[in-house]
Amino acid sequence: MGRNGCTHGGVSRRDFLHLTCGCALAVATFGEAFANSDPIRVTQAMGGSMGAKVRATFLGHSIFRIDTPGGKTIYIDPWVGNPKAPANAKQVDKADLILVTHGHADHLGETVEIAKKTNARVLTMPELSTYLGNQGVPAANLIRMNLGGTATAIPGTPIRVTMVRADHSSTVFYTDPQTKVVSMTTVGGAVGYILHLENGLRIYHAGDTALYGDMELFGKRYKPDVAMLPIGDHFTMGPEDAAEAARMWGVKTAIPMHYATFPVLTGTVEAFKQALSPQITLKAPAPGDTVEF
Numbered sequence: 373m374g375r376n377g378c379t380h381g382g383v384s385r386r387d388f389l390h391l392t393c394g395c396a397l398a399v400a401t402f403g404e405a406f407a408n409s410d411p412i413r414v415t416q417a418m419g420g421s422m423g424a425k426v427r428a429t430f431l432g433h434s435i436f437r438i439d440t441p442g443g444k445t446i447y448i449d450p451w452v453g454n455p456k457a458p459a460n461a462k463q464v465d466k467a468d469l470i471l472v473t474h475g476h477a478d479h480l481g482e483t484v485e486i487a488k489k490t491n492a493r494v495l496t497m498p499e500l501s502t503y504l505g506n507q508g509v510p511a512a513n514l515i516r517m518n519l520g521g522t523a524t525a526i527p528g529t530p531i532r533v534t535m536v537r538a539d540h541s542s543t544v545f546y547t548d549p550q551t552k553v554v555s556m557t558t559v560g561g562a563v564g565y566i567l568h569l570e571n572g573l574r575i576y577h578a579g580d581t582a583l584y585g586d587m588e589l590f591g592k593r594y595k596p597d598v599a600m601l602p603i604g605d606h607f608t609m610g611p612e613d614a615a616e617a618a619r620m621w622g623v624k625t626a627i628p629m630h631y632a633t634f635p636v637l638t639g640t641v642e643a644f645k646q647a648l649s650p651q652i653t654l655k656a657p658a659p660g661d662t663v664e665f
């Protein structure tokens with residue numbers, strides 16, 4: 373157990389990747405009844421510093437730190453020890469909210485350590501919430517959600533989070549340090565999130581997912597401005613499916629993630645760019661770089 377590789381018993385990060393992201397899991401979808409209304413957009417009048425920008429900093433793999441116009445800091449899938457992370461990524465002094473898309477170690481990452489250190493609220497599926505509670509994250513800081521829900525994520529702000537489907541699996545592996553026997557726990561489904569921020573911006577973070585047809589429905593329903601999409605292939609969509617996902621979600625800007633961390637993640641930004649609709653702006657920050665909206 374520790375910061376430098378094994379947060380779940382004796383399984384190394386690399387072993388985790390071999391053990392985890394392999395199978396797709398279809399989870400529930402929203403009903404058609406939701407397709408034509410749009411009551412969720414957070415208006416500028418609801419809060420935040422007018423004119424301030426959203427800053428999205430890529431920290432390698434699928435990790436983003438979002439600094440909001442109202443001064444809040446949100447981490448998504450904080451595997452800050454990933455091989456591509458900038459040197460200062462592990463230095464997390466402030467976090468108001470952590471979103472975890474699923475239990476695989478390359479997404480759960482250092483959630484427990486960061487949550488304990490910063491007192492951040494952690495939003496995820498109920499099953500993974502229970503696991504995090506057992507690991508010592510205070511119950512009062514756990515936001516238990518499920519698919520289709522939208523929750524106020526940081527009290528006193530208009531920031532909200534919608535949990536949407538991802539076609540993927542969600543498991544935590546544990547190796548008994550004495551016997552070396554590997555056991556596993558399924559921790560709910562894998563999900564994606566739509567962040568509704570103070571300035572009205574909506575960011576969709578897909579987590580790990582395959583392409584699926586309801587992205588078109590969700591795009592009409594939630595109208596995100598930005599999509600953070602896995603392009604690495606093998607465990608998730610590759611570049612061409614990710615480009616199709618960006619089209620289906622109807623976003624203005626697409627940001628690739630979950631590529632090049634390991635050799636098996638072969639999808640490239642160049643292939644994504646080739647496949648992406650010319651109406652969609654590609655932003656591909658290097659680890660440590662920030663994109664403003």
Ligand SMILES: [Zn+2]
Nearest residue numbers: 392393476580
């Ligand atoms: Zn995964």
Ligand SMILES: [Zn+2]
Nearest residue numbers: 393476478580
């Ligand atoms: Zn992954």
